[in-house]
Amino acid sequence: MAEQIRKAAARGKRISGNNLLLLITILLFVAMYAAGCVIYGAKGFTHFQTFLNLLITNAGLLCVTCGMTCVMLTGGIDISVGSLIAMDCMILADGMTNKHIGAIPLIIFVMVIGVVFGLVQGFLVSYMQIQPFIVTMAGMFFGRGMTAVINTQQVSITMDSSQTFYAWANAKINLPAFLGYMGRRKMIVPFIRPTVIIALLVCVVIALVLKYTKFGRVLYAVGGNESSAKMMGLNVKRAKLEAYVLSSVLCSIGAILYCMNTMTGAVTQAKGFEMDAIASAVIGGTLLTGGVGTILGSFFGVLITGTITTLVMTNGKLLSSWSNILTAALLCFFILLQSIFAYIKNRATR
Amino acid sequence: MKNVWNNFKKNPLFLPIICMILVLLINLFKDPGFFSIGVKNGVLYGRLVDVLNRGSEIAILAIGQTLVVAVSAGTDISVGSVMALAACGGCVVLTGYGNTSVTSVIAPIGLGIFVGIIYGGICGCINGAMVAKLKVQPMVATLILYTAARAVGLLLCNNQISYIRYEPYKYLGNFFPGCPIPTPILVTILMIVLAQLILKKTSLGLYVQSVGINSRASKICGIDSEKICFICYVICGLCAGVAGMIASSRIYSADSNNIGLNYEMDSILAVALGGNSLAGGKFNMAGSIIGAYTIQAITTTLLAMGVSTDQAPVVKAIIVVAIVTIQAPVFRSWLEKRRTEKKLAKEAVV
Numbered sequence: 001m002a003e004q005i006r007k008a009a010a011r012g013k014r015i016s017g018n019n020l021l022l023l024i025t026i027l028l029f030v031a032m033y034a035a036g037c038v039i040y041g042a043k044g045f046t047h048f049q050t051f052l053n054l055l056i057t058n059a060g061l062l063c064v065t066c067g068m069t070c071v072m073l074t075g076g077i078d079i080s081v082g083s084l085i086a087m088d089c090m091i092l093a094d095g096m097t098n099k100h101i102g103a104i105p106l107i108i109f110v111m112v113i114g115v116v117f118g119l120v121q122g123f124l125v126s127y128m129q130i131q132p133f134i135v136t137m138a139g140m141f142f143g144r145g146m147t148a149v150i151n152t153q154q155v156s157i158t159m160d161s162s163q164t165f166y167a168w169a170n171a172k173i174n175l176p177a178f179l180g181y182m183g184r185r186k187m188i189v190p191f192i193r194p195t196v197i198i199a200l201l202v203c204v205v206i207a208l209v210l211k212y213t214k215f216g217r218v219l220y221a222v223g224g225n226e227s228s229a230k231m232m233g234l235n236v237k238r239a240k241l242e243a244y245v246l247s248s249v250l251c252s253i254g255a256i257l258y259c260m261n262t263m264t265g266a267v268t269q270a271k272g273f274e275m276d277a278i279a280s281a282v283i284g285g286t287l288l289t290g291g292v293g294t295i296l297g298s299f300f301g302v303l304i305t306g307t308i309t310t311l312v313m314t315n316g317k318l319l320s321s322w323s324n325i326l327t328a329a330l331l332c333f334f335i336l337l338q339s340i341f342a343y344i345k346n347r348a349t350r
Numbered sequence: 351m352k353n354v355w356n357n358f359k360k361n362p363l364f365l366p367i368i369c370m371i372l373v374l375l376i377n378l379f380k381d382p383g384f385f386s387i388g389v390k391n392g393v394l395y396g397r398l399v400d401v402l403n404r405g406s407e408i409a410i411l412a413i414g415q416t417l418v419v420a421v422s423a424g425t426d427i428s429v430g431s432v433m434a435l436a437a438c439g440g441c442v443v444l445t446g447y448g449n450t451s452v453t454s455v456i457a458p459i460g461l462g463i464f465v466g467i468i469y470g471g472i473c474g475c476i477n478g479a480m481v482a483k484l485k486v487q488p489m490v491a492t493l494i495l496y497t498a499a500r501a502v503g504l505l506l507c508n509n510q511i512s513y514i515r516y517e518p519y520k521y522l523g524n525f526f527p528g529c530p531i532p533t534p535i536l537v538t539i540l541m542i543v544l545a546q547l548i549l550k551k552t553s554l555g556l557y558v559q560s561v562g563i564n565s566r567a568s569k570i571c572g573i574d575s576e577k578i579c580f581i582c583y584v585i586c587g588l589c590a591g592v593a594g595m596i597a598s599s600r601i602y603s604a605d606s607n608n609i610g611l612n613y614e615m616d617s618i619l620a621v622a623l624g625g626n627s628l629a630g631g632k633f634n635m636a637g638s639i640i641g642a643y644t645i646q647a648i649t650t651t652l653l654a655m656g657v658s659t660d661q662a663p664v665v666k667a668i669i670v671v672a673i674v675t676i677q678a679p680v681f682r683s684w685l686e687k688r689r690t691e692k693k694l695a696k697e698a699v700v
Contacts, residue, residue, distance in 0.1 A: 077490070124671065128678045133425070133489045134618070134628060134670070141615055142667035148660030267660050275497045278490070288490050319509050321501035328498035332480075335491070339484045 021285040021337065022297045028283075029304050036307065040314045049190045050310070052175075056192060058306040059199035060085065060258030061276055062299065065284075066206045067250030068277040069298045073210075073223045074243045075290025076125060076132035081251045082273030083143030084117060086266070088255030090147045093265030096161035098151070103165040107256055114252030115245060117143075122244030126237040140274070147267050154266040157259070168194060169260035195257040202253060207295035219243060223290025272324065279331040280305050287338060304330070365625045366640040373647045381654065394530050397650065405646030406534035407433070407593040407610075411617035412638040413545045414474075414586030416626060420562045421582040422481055423630030424488025425618050431499035432473040432590040433610030437598030438503035440466025441512050444519070451513040459518050466598070467591035473499060474587015478580035496614070503606035513603040523599030534596050541592065542639060545585075549635070558582060562630035612663065616645050619666060622673050 037046045044050060055062075064081050071078045088110045095101040095109075117139065124135045159166050172191040210216035218239045221229040230236050258270065284301030286293030305327055312323040358364060377384040377397075387396035411429050418426045444455040444462040455462070473495055480491035522533055529536075549555030560568045561575040569575045590610075597609045622628055623644055624637030648669070652662045675681055 079493075124675065127680065128675055129680050130674045130678050131628060133427075134622075134674055137427070137615065137618070138667040138670045138674075140667075141612070141663035141670075145661050145664030145667065148658060149664060152658060152660055272497055275493060278493065288487055319505060321504040321509070324497050324501035325505070328494045328501075332494050335480070335486055335494075336484065339486060342485075 021334075021341065022294065022300075024337070025284055025297055025300045025304065029300050029307065032304065032307050032311070036311050036314070040311070043314050045310075045314060047190075049188070052190055052192050052196075054303060054306045054310060055196045055199070057261060058302050059193070059195040060254040060261065061273070061280065061306070062199040062302050063202050063250050063254030063257060064273065064277045065280045065298045065302050066202055066295060067247035067254075069281045069284075069286050069293050069295060070206065070210070070219060070243050070250075071132075071247045072278075072281055072286050072288065073219045073290055073293050074240050075223045075226070076240065076243070077278065077288075078121070078136045078244065078247045078251075079133065079274040079278070080117070080121065080136040080139030080143055081247070081254075081277055082270045082275075083140045083147065084114070084248065084251050085255040085258055085270040085273055086147045086268075087143040087150070088113065088252055089259040089262070089269055090150045090155070090265035090267075092165075092256070092259050093155040093157050093161075093263075094151045096157055096165060097155050100161075103162045103168075110252050110256060111249065114249040118245035118248030119241070121248065122241035125244060126240035144267070147265075147269075151265070152267060154264060157263045157265075165260070169263060173197070193260070195260050198253070199257060202250065203295055203299055206250075210295060215239070215242065220291055223292075225291070276305050276327065279327050282331055282338075283334050288335070289342075362625045362634045363637050363640065366623055366637045366644065369623055370640055370644045370647070373644055373651065377647070377651055380651075389530060392528070392530060393525050394532070397654075399532065401643060401647050401650050402535050403532040404650065405643045406532075406538040407597055407613065408616045408620055408646055409538050409639050409642040410541050410589050410593045410596070411613060412620040412624070412642040413541060413635065414582075414589030415617040415621050416624070416633050416635055416638040417558055417582040418488070418586045419618075419621050419626060419628055420630055420633035421558045421579050422488045423562065423628070424481070425614075425621075425628070426477060426492045426583065426586050427489055427614045427618075428473065428477060428492040428495035428499060429586065429590040429593075429617055430610035430613035431496050431503075432470055432587060433594030433597055433613060434606045434608075435473065435499040435503040435506075436466040436470045436591040436594030437609045438506045438512075438604040438606050439469035440595055441514060441598060441604035442506050444514055444516075445512045447506075448508045448510075449512060450510050451515060453515050455514060455516050455519065462519075463522065463595045466595045467588060470587045470589070470591020470594060471584055472587070473590070474584040475580075477587065478583030481583060482576040482579040500606055503604070507604050507606055511603050511605045515602065519599060520602050521599070523596050523601070534600075537592065537596060541589070542635075545635065554578070554581070559632050563632070615663070615666065615670070616649075617642070619645055619670050619673075622670060622677070627677060628674065 033051075039045075064085070068078060068081065091110055091113070092103075092106050095106045096103065121135050121139050124130050125132045157165060157169075171194050173194065175190045175192065210219065218229070218234050221232065221234055222236050222239050226236055259265070262269070280301035281293065281298050282288065282301070283304055284293070284297030284299070286298060308326045308330070309323045312318050312320065312326070374384075381397075384397045387394060387398060389395070411433075415426060415429065418424070440462045443457050443465045444459065445452045446456050477488075477492050477495060480486045480494070481488045484491075521527075522537070524533065525531075526533055549558075557568070557573050557578045560571070560573060561578045565575045565579075568578075593613070594610060598604055601609075618628075620642035621638050623641030624634060624639070625641075626633050626637060645666070648665070649662060652665060653659070657665070
């Protein structure tokens with residue numbers, strides 16, 4: 001980012017509105033985290049592990065937001081992600097605990113469900129030309145309902161359910177010791193879970209795909225101007241279909257990571273997750289109208305929404321609904337910013 | 351006879367009425383007692399009355415939702431959350447902050463209900479300002495309140511369910527003493543009459559359709575399209591407020607987590623079932639209201655068949671996908687093509 005700005009400055013260019021949005025996002029994250037360190041320093045907010053915990057708890061959200069960014073680039077939206085996660089988690093938990101199926105076949109099954117879910121939604125959106133919001137809203141209710149059809153109880157994954165899954169979920173990867181701090185007796189070494197590595201890997205891959213492959217560029221073109229993309233000879237419908245499939249597949253990966261973090265399956269799980277994902281993407285500078293957005297921005301968007309939740313939880317006295325309100329307020333703020341930028345841009349081109 | 355049938359087929363109410371008859375027929379075969387209406391303790395009872403009674407909230411929401419869909423080609427997905435906020439806002443006035451259970455109220459009941467409806471109106475103003483002035487996509491703009499309104503409601507009630515165990519408060523959601531018809535049915539009739547008066551006696555109905563069909567052309571014609579759009583959202587918010595107060599009075603409490611849960615889906619489904627295009631433009635209020643009661647009949651049927659409330663969304667999701675697919679222009683043109691091909695083939699044979 002800094003490199004880009006320096007380059008742009010060297011060429012005597014002003015920072016464009018979209019880069020400015022990204023810059024605001026990063027600055028906001030730094031400011032929020034610094035404020036958290038100052039206010040809640042005594043509660044251990046300054047430890048490096050707090051930051052790593054942010055990544056651990058939001059590994060699933062990170063994956064889902066990558067998918068959401070791809071869909072939003074085409075000018076669409078996917079609000080079925082929250083209930084798809086609930087459904088996937090329930091399949092994993094119910095399959096392992098009650099039906100004693102191994103972890104690997106279940107994970108493959110969940111991925112297949114992701115592909116099928118994405119294909120159906122993508123087909124309805126791109127080939128039937130139904131509004132994405134309506135389609136994915138039906139998907140949202142379908143997923144939530146199917147979760148209840150599988151099992152209405154809360155199912156937790158224990159050691160007995162599947163040892164492999166349990167071992168994966170609880171594996172710790174220690175970081176170099178110098179990042180640690182002195183606990184009461186011994187040195188506490190910061191650690192991450194394998195989920196974080198998978199999530200970061202997904203981010204990097206999607207970022208590269210968006211930037212350097214034909215598929216990624218077609219997504220930007222479709223979102224930027226659908227009719228001109230069509231005139232350029234791009235297969236708009238197919239690109240949209242692929243975006244929805246990608247979103248659902250990433251959502252399935254996210255669900256596995258989410259399940260490793262929570263180790264439960266429940267009907268009410270991941271409620272409002274779609275809101276978190278959309279908010280993260282929008283805060284990260286992805287335009288709702290499509291065509292603009294980066295994975296780097298979405299990454300910082302996820303960190304910001306995660307920080308809000310952590311701050312509210314660290315405070316301890318505030319009600320948990322405050323994190324919902326704050327996220328919504330931030331989303332509102334960024335939508336305002338976007339429309340202001342769009343207004344300025346419109347006036348400049350006129 | 352064939353002529354009458356053909357005329358009826360072209361009527362916009364064709365699809366909703368057929369759906370309604372289908373649902374009622376299924377019920378007739380499953381349980382012939384469905385249509386029996388009796389009087390018990392001086393009030394009407396029976397499945398049909400139950401459908402009319404329970405469907406009131408959806409019918410009231412459908413009035414507002416129809417206008418929003420018509421004017422902005424988008425849907426207001428915050429109605430369910432706004433219902434919860436209105437209920438909490440109204441109840442707090444009656445119980446005072448932080449009281450979980452009261453047997454007498456501290457303010458007149460009418461004031462509480464009025465405040466609740468005003469809360470709905472304020473939410474409508476926020477949505478309207480976002481959509482009309484800032485040109486944010488309607489669904490994304492209302493997504494903000496979809497998350498935030500329920501959370502604000504929880505804050506108002508101090509994260510608790512506040513019960514009002516005071517007889518007159520139950521009148522709105524149950525029965526007025528001495529009146530055999532459930533009050534929600536009366537309120538719904540009143541709302542429908544009010545809406546019809548406003549739409550038919552003023553030019554609002556015409557303006558709404560004109561803005562929905564082409565907002566720029568209407569603006570050139572001298573219609574303040576932003577104002578019309580704003581008014582529609584405010585009406586939708588007020589309707590959500592009324593529905594919220596009825597729902598709250600039914601269970602004589604303010605339960606922010608459960609009031610209006612999934613009602614946004616039902617209200618959108620009502621509009622779609624009513625034969626209204628979700629792409630905006632012309633609207634048909636009567637269709638929406640028939641649609642609303644059809645949905646309630648479906649829900650009641652499902653519950654009577656032993657499907658749990660958590661599982662019911664699966665069926666509704668499938669219905670909504672089927673309806674929007676039938677409505678989709680791509681599907682329609684495909685049907686038309688097949689029909690003309692058949693006709694041509696027939697003529698060729700002759």
